[in-house]
Amino acid sequence: MNSKSQPENLILVTREPNGIASVTINRPKSLNSLTQAMIENLARAFKSLDMDEAVRVIILSGSGRAFCSGVDLTAAEGVFKGNVKDEEINVVIQMERCRKPIIGAINGFAVTAGFEIALACDILVVSKGAKFLDTHARFGIFPSWGLSQKLSRMIGANKAREASLAAVPITSEQAERWGLVNHVVEEGELFKKAREVAEAIIKNNQDLVLRYKSVINDGLKLDLGSALALEKKRAHDYYNGMTKEQFLRMQEFIAGRSSKKPSSKL
Numbered sequence: 046m047n048s049k050s051q052p053e054n055l056i057l058v059t060r061e062p063n064g065i066a067s068v069t070i071n072r073p074k075s076l077n078s079l080t081q082a083m084i085e086n087l088a089r090a091f092k093s094l095d096m097d098e099a100v101r102v103i104i105l106s107g108s109g110r111a112f113c114s115g116v117d118l119t120a121a122e123g124v125f126k127g128n129v130k131d132e133e134i135n136v137v138i139q140m141e142r143c144r145k146p147i148i149g150a151i152n153g154f155a156v157t158a159g160f161e162i163a164l165a166c167d168i169l170v171v172s173k174g175a176k177f178l179d180t181h182a183r184f185g186i187f188p189s190w191g192l193s194q195k196l197s198r199m200i201g202a203n204k205a206r207e208a209s210l211a212a213v214p215i216t217s218e219q220a221e222r223w224g225l226v227n228h229v230v231e232e233g234e235l236f237k238k239a240r241e242v243a244e245a246i247i248k249n250n251q252d253l254v255l256r257y258k259s260v261i262n263d264g265l266k267l268d269l270g271s272a273l274a275l276e277k278k279r280a281h282d283y284y285n286g287m288t289k290e291q292f293l294r295m296q297e298f299i300a301g302r303s304s305k306k307p308s309s310k311l
Contacts, residue, residue, distance in 0.1 A: 056086040058094070064101030064247045065240065066094050066145075073109025078117040079158060087136040087162075095143040101251055102243045103143070105166060106150040106236070113159025115180070137190040140165035141262070144255045146246055150239040151175045152232065161190035164199070167258060169226040170239045176214040177225070183212040198265075200225050256283065 057069040068090050070077040079087075094100045107113050132138045140147060140162070149166030156178045163169060163177065179196070181188050197205035200215075200223040208215055220226045230238045246254060260279050264272035287295075 055080070055083050056090055058090050060094075060097070060100060063244075064099060065243050066097075066100045066103045068094070068103060068105045070105075070107040070113050073107075073111075075117065076111040076114035076154065077107040077109070077159070078114045080117050080119075084116075084136050085134040088134045088139040091136065091139040091143050091147075092133075095139075095145060100145055101247045101254070103145050103147045104150055104236075104239050104243055105147055105162070106239070107152060107159075109153075111153035111159075112149075112151045112155040112175070113162060114154055115157040115159050135190075137161055137165045144259065146254065146258055148239050148242055150235050151177075151226070152235055154178060157181060157186065157192075158190060161188070161192045161195075164191060164195045167262075168242060169220075170228045170230065170235060170242065171217045171220065171226050172232040172235045173217050173229055174232060175217045175220075175229075177208075177220060178212065178214040179209045180212050182210055199223075 055070070055072050057067075057071045059067045061067075068087070070079070070083070070087070072078065072080075072083065091103070094103055146168065147166045148168045148170060149163050151163055151169060151171040152175060153172075154176050155163045157180045160177050160179055179188075179192055180186070181192070193209065196208065199205075200208075204223060207213060215223075215225065217226065217229045221229045227242075228238055256279065260276055264275055267275065
């Protein structure tokens with residue numbers, strides 16, 4: 046494996062020749078609670094991976110018994126008060142801006158800020174013992190990384206209100222029933238399944254994968270009529286940018302007359 050690691054080993058980043066990159070929150074003795082420096086390094090990692098054209102998909106995970114137990118309380122004031130508006134070091138904003146698909150491999154607890162980071166992933170694979178927990182209301186912390194808005198849109202307002210206002214955990218089984226996660230697997234199968242999904246993605250047309258993720262995520266911010274109009278506009282722009290030769294290559298590929306993988310743009 047060709048890998049590069051951050052100088053600060055609390056956030057590990059590896060890049061593989063096949064286009065899969067891994068980001069690991071690596072503070073297991075503290076259940077991967079986040080210091081200010083870790084948050085900044087996570088944000089920089091996603092920004093860097095987004096700019097790296099060799100990277101096609103990213104797998105995010107946590108070391109040890111938890112995915113992420115939230116913000117380290119010793120860093121709370123700096124994180125909550127000082128950096129809410131600083132987009133460059135806001136990990137969730139950088140994840141949302143990342144063009145590459147992000148697969149969250151969730152083991153153990155994803156608590157509050159960890160929950161919000163999980164919700165910033167595009168696809169979630171979780172182990173059977175995983176739990177999602179929102180403790181904002183319990184500890185008097187105001188959400189600022191999207192949990193108050195995203196969760197209700199994903200699982201419904203009533204379920205989200207109970208999870209957040211009562212601060213009750215969502216088990217992996219509930220998360221799967223409610224459509225919050227894509228796959229629930231045995232703990233030993235977590236990374237195998239995440240890689241299986243990643244490998245399926247990298248087999249496809251890279252340009253279309255990026256465009257498809259963008260139109261899905263951008264459309265989710267709009268009403269249905271506006272989202273459909275957005276899709277039509279982007280499709281029109283895409284096809285207008287294709288040459289006759291590219292259309293012929295597309296037809297050949299679809300018809301099975303070409304055994305080659307699709308290029309970055311057909």
